[in-house]
Amino acid sequence: MLHTMSETVIVAALRRGNFRRAIELILDTYQDEVFGYCAGLVGGGHSSGVYQQVLTVALDELPTFNGVVSIRAWLYGIARRVVIRHQQDAQRDFSEPVPRASAPAPAFPGEIEEIRGLRPTDLELDTCLNQVAPAIREILQLTLWHGLLLAEVAHITARSLPEVRRMAAEGLSSLSGALQRFSGAPS
């Protein structure tokens, strides 16, 4: 509800061409969660720099915001792109490898994953989550950890809504199965 109200005010400021007000409102409303999202993906040491880049790209793209998705989803989309670029750059630089969890490597370069140290504290869940494909894991994290709608996740990950819905459902189902196997309960 709070987000919806803020979105309305931000979009109104954008329509008036008041970018300063829009940016101030965006920072007031979404700074913590977008910063947290970046920190969860790149680690504490790089989070400030990556977040700065996110803001830079957001400032660049703000005049062309078309309102197809919410400001929040739009920001997450930018943050995701910046994080992917950062991770790809860091992977190319051998002197500074990207911190990696014990999770399997992403199937393709566009996929990102939460890093060690910012994983769930639930050990069973952590182990089972690692068995889920990175792309599905990302969808589950965006949906359940960051509270985004499936339609928003579809926009952020550049997939169709039915595909995201199917992947999320399959992910939850396989996670449920893995947890049952892990705890020894009959499946």
Place this chain on the structure above:
Amino acid sequence: MTQQEHDEEHDEEHDEVQILDPRGCLTLEAMCFTSQLQPEQRAVVDRHVHSCAVCAQQQMDLARVTERLRSARPRVPVPMEAKTLARQAALKSLALRRGHREKRLEQRSTARMRSIRKSAAVPWYRSHTFWIPVLVGMASALVLAAVVLLFL
């Protein structure tokens, strides 16, 4: 409308979730994220789980996993200093961009003025009294013609 916008609208229009499988039980897509389905689709799901114990059990398992995953979300504390710095940098950057944009416009305007000055162009302006000398001239010509005709 861009192609992407069109595609997204197209997707939303055609986001028809299959609620029941050929056996008459709920599909996995219908059981997960039920709150994001259309009201009529939700009603079908609700009706079905009231009458099917297997689907009800499966939906409950999925809901339990969903809740467990949701509650395991790691919380990342955002340092106040970093937030303040990011905010200041963003606003400073916005001001700089605005400054740059105005400067660019100003430069473009100055360049244009310079080219106008070089070409010695004159602003084209026709006053409302433009036609008076024309009419006077025509009248004078007519009078002159009449005088000439009279003497001939």
